[in-house]
Amino acid sequence: MKTQYKCKPALAAFKLVIGLFSALLLSHQALALATLLGDAENGAKVLEDRCTACHVNMFGGDGSAIYTRDDHSVKTIEGLMQRVEVCNTNTQNGELNADQLDDITSYLNETHYKYEDE
Ligand code: HEC
Numbered sequence: 770m771k772t773q774y775k776c777k778p779a780l781a782a783f784k785l786v787i788g789l790f791s792a793l794l795l796s797h798q799a800l801a802l803a804t805l806l807g808d809a810e811n812g813a814k815v816l817e818d819r820c821t822a823c824h825v826n827m828f829g830g831d832g833s834a835i836y837t838r839d840d841h842s843v844k845t846i847e848g849l850m851q852r853v854e855v856c857n858t859n860t861q862n863g864e865l866n867a868d869q870l871d872d873i874t875s876y877l878n879e880t881h882y883k884y885e886d887e
Contacts, residue, residue, distance in 0.1 A: 806871075806875070807868070807871030807872040807873070807874055807875035807876075808871075808872045808875065809872065809875040809876040809879050809880075810876075811869070811872045812869075812871075812872030812873040812874070812875050812876030812877070813876045813880075815865065815869050815872060815873055816873050816876060816877070819860050819865060820856060820860060820873070823859065823860075833880075833881065836877060836881040836882065837881060843882060845884060846874075846878065846882070846884040849874055849877060849878060849882055849884065850874050853870050853873050853877070854870060857870060
Protein backbone atom coordinates (compact mmCIF):
# COMPACT_ATOMS: atom_id res chain seq x y z
CA MET A 770 0.00 0.00 0.00
CA LYS A 771 2.68 2.46 1.11
CA THR A 772 4.82 1.94 -1.97
CA GLN A 773 1.86 2.41 -4.25
CA TYR A 774 1.06 5.71 -2.61
CA LYS A 775 4.64 6.92 -2.97
CA CYS A 776 4.57 6.16 -6.67
CA LYS A 777 1.59 8.40 -7.36
CA PRO A 778 3.50 11.69 -7.80
CA ALA A 779 5.89 9.96 -10.17
CA LEU A 780 2.97 8.64 -12.18
CA ALA A 781 1.37 12.07 -12.32
CA ALA A 782 4.62 13.60 -13.54
CA PHE A 783 4.93 10.87 -16.13
CA LYS A 784 1.39 11.52 -17.38
CA LEU A 785 2.13 15.23 -17.58
CA VAL A 786 5.21 14.61 -19.69
CA ILE A 787 3.27 12.29 -22.00
CA GLY A 788 0.51 14.88 -22.26
CA LEU A 789 2.90 17.67 -23.17
CA PHE A 790 4.66 15.45 -25.65
CA SER A 791 1.39 14.56 -27.41
CA ALA A 792 0.39 18.21 -27.53
CA LEU A 793 3.71 19.00 -29.14
CA LEU A 794 3.34 16.20 -31.67
CA LEU A 795 -0.13 17.38 -32.58
CA SER A 796 1.02 20.90 -33.31
CA HIS A 797 1.25 21.61 -36.99
CA GLN A 798 4.97 22.21 -37.22
CA ALA A 799 5.88 19.14 -35.24
CA LEU A 800 3.52 17.04 -37.30
CA ALA A 801 5.13 18.24 -40.51
CA LEU A 802 8.54 17.55 -39.02
CA ALA A 803 7.50 14.04 -38.03
CA THR A 804 6.38 13.50 -41.60
CA LEU A 805 9.69 14.59 -42.99
CA LEU A 806 11.33 12.08 -40.73
CA GLY A 807 9.41 9.24 -42.35
CA ASP A 808 11.34 6.43 -44.03
CA ALA A 809 11.44 7.49 -47.69
CA GLU A 810 12.88 4.19 -48.84
CA ASN A 811 9.95 2.27 -47.44
CA GLY A 812 7.62 4.98 -48.76
CA ALA A 813 8.87 4.34 -52.30
CA LYS A 814 7.95 0.67 -51.99
CA VAL A 815 4.51 1.24 -50.51
CA LEU A 816 3.74 3.90 -53.12
CA GLU A 817 4.77 1.61 -55.97
CA ASP A 818 2.77 -1.22 -54.46
CA ARG A 819 -0.45 0.53 -53.58
CA CYS A 820 -0.71 3.87 -55.34
CA THR A 821 1.15 4.22 -58.60
CA ALA A 822 -0.98 2.00 -60.86
CA CYS A 823 -3.92 4.36 -60.67
CA HIS A 824 -1.77 7.42 -61.42
CA VAL A 825 -0.22 5.54 -64.36
CA ASN A 826 -3.69 4.85 -65.73
CA MET A 827 -4.41 8.54 -65.64
CA PHE A 828 -1.09 9.99 -66.79
CA GLY A 829 0.85 7.14 -68.40
CA GLY A 830 4.63 6.75 -68.06
CA ASP A 831 5.61 5.99 -64.50
CA GLY A 832 2.66 7.97 -63.16
CA SER A 833 4.86 10.66 -61.62
CA ALA A 834 3.49 13.30 -64.01
CA ILE A 835 0.62 13.66 -61.57
CA TYR A 836 3.06 15.23 -59.09
CA THR A 837 4.84 17.45 -61.62
CA ARG A 838 2.05 18.56 -63.99
CA ASP A 839 1.81 22.35 -64.29
CA ASP A 840 -1.45 22.65 -62.40
CA HIS A 841 -0.70 20.03 -59.76
CA SER A 842 -2.80 20.53 -56.68
CA VAL A 843 -0.32 20.06 -53.83
CA LYS A 844 1.26 23.34 -52.73
CA THR A 845 2.57 22.82 -49.20
CA ILE A 846 3.85 20.02 -47.02
CA GLU A 847 0.54 20.04 -45.14
CA GLY A 848 -1.28 19.83 -48.47
CA LEU A 849 0.86 16.88 -49.43
CA MET A 850 0.07 15.12 -46.16
CA GLN A 851 -3.64 15.72 -46.70
CA ARG A 852 -3.55 14.53 -50.31
CA VAL A 853 -1.72 11.35 -49.35
CA GLU A 854 -4.44 10.69 -46.77
CA VAL A 855 -7.25 11.37 -49.24
CA CYS A 856 -5.60 9.18 -51.86
CA ASN A 857 -5.23 6.44 -49.27
CA THR A 858 -9.01 6.24 -49.28
CA ASN A 859 -8.76 5.90 -53.09
CA THR A 860 -6.79 2.70 -52.84
CA GLN A 861 -8.79 -0.46 -53.02
CA ASN A 862 -7.64 -1.56 -49.61
CA GLY A 863 -7.40 1.93 -48.18
CA GLU A 864 -5.84 0.94 -44.92
CA LEU A 865 -2.27 2.10 -45.00
CA ASN A 866 -1.28 3.08 -41.49
CA ALA A 867 -0.01 6.50 -40.36
CA ASP A 868 3.63 5.39 -40.52
CA GLN A 869 3.27 4.20 -44.08
CA LEU A 870 1.62 7.49 -45.05
CA ASP A 871 4.49 9.41 -43.40
CA ASP A 872 6.96 7.27 -45.32
CA ILE A 873 5.20 7.98 -48.62
CA THR A 874 5.02 11.70 -47.84
CA SER A 875 8.76 11.76 -47.11
CA TYR A 876 9.51 9.94 -50.33
CA LEU A 877 7.31 12.20 -52.45
CA ASN A 878 8.72 15.30 -50.78
CA GLU A 879 12.31 14.19 -51.36
CA THR A 880 11.79 13.19 -54.96
CA HIS A 881 9.24 15.69 -56.23
CA TYR A 882 7.86 18.42 -54.01
CA LYS A 883 10.92 19.39 -51.93
CA TYR A 884 9.09 21.54 -49.40
CA GLU A 885 11.10 22.77 -46.46
CA ASP A 886 9.79 22.05 -42.98
CA GLU A 887 8.87 25.59 -42.10
C1 HEC B 1 -8.06 5.12 -57.70
C2 HEC B 1 -7.06 6.05 -58.17
C3 HEC B 1 -5.99 6.56 -57.23
C4 HEC B 1 -5.24 5.87 -56.32
C5 HEC B 1 -5.30 4.38 -55.99
C6 HEC B 1 -4.32 6.81 -55.72
N1 HEC B 1 -4.50 8.04 -56.26
FE1 HEC B 1 -3.39 9.70 -55.87
N2 HEC B 1 -4.53 10.77 -57.17
C7 HEC B 1 -5.63 10.29 -57.84
C8 HEC B 1 -6.28 11.39 -58.52
C9 HEC B 1 -7.55 11.30 -59.35
C10 HEC B 1 -5.52 12.55 -58.25
C11 HEC B 1 -5.73 13.95 -58.77
C12 HEC B 1 -6.60 14.78 -57.89
C13 HEC B 1 -6.72 16.19 -58.46
O1 HEC B 1 -5.74 16.90 -58.49
O2 HEC B 1 -7.82 16.53 -58.86
C14 HEC B 1 -4.44 12.12 -57.38
C15 HEC B 1 -3.48 12.97 -56.91
C16 HEC B 1 -2.47 12.61 -56.03
C17 HEC B 1 -1.49 13.50 -55.50
C18 HEC B 1 -1.41 15.00 -55.78
C19 HEC B 1 -0.62 15.31 -57.02
C20 HEC B 1 -0.54 16.80 -57.21
O3 HEC B 1 0.43 17.41 -56.72
O4 HEC B 1 -1.47 17.35 -57.81
C21 HEC B 1 -0.71 12.79 -54.65
C22 HEC B 1 0.47 13.29 -53.85
C23 HEC B 1 -1.21 11.43 -54.64
N3 HEC B 1 -2.27 11.35 -55.51
C24 HEC B 1 -0.72 10.41 -53.88
C25 HEC B 1 -1.28 9.15 -53.82
C26 HEC B 1 -0.86 8.14 -52.88
C27 HEC B 1 0.23 8.32 -51.85
C28 HEC B 1 -1.63 7.04 -53.11
C29 HEC B 1 -1.59 5.71 -52.38
C30 HEC B 1 -1.79 5.76 -50.95
C31 HEC B 1 -2.51 7.35 -54.20
N4 HEC B 1 -2.28 8.65 -54.59
C32 HEC B 1 -3.43 6.47 -54.73
C33 HEC B 1 -6.04 8.99 -57.91
C34 HEC B 1 -5.52 7.94 -57.18
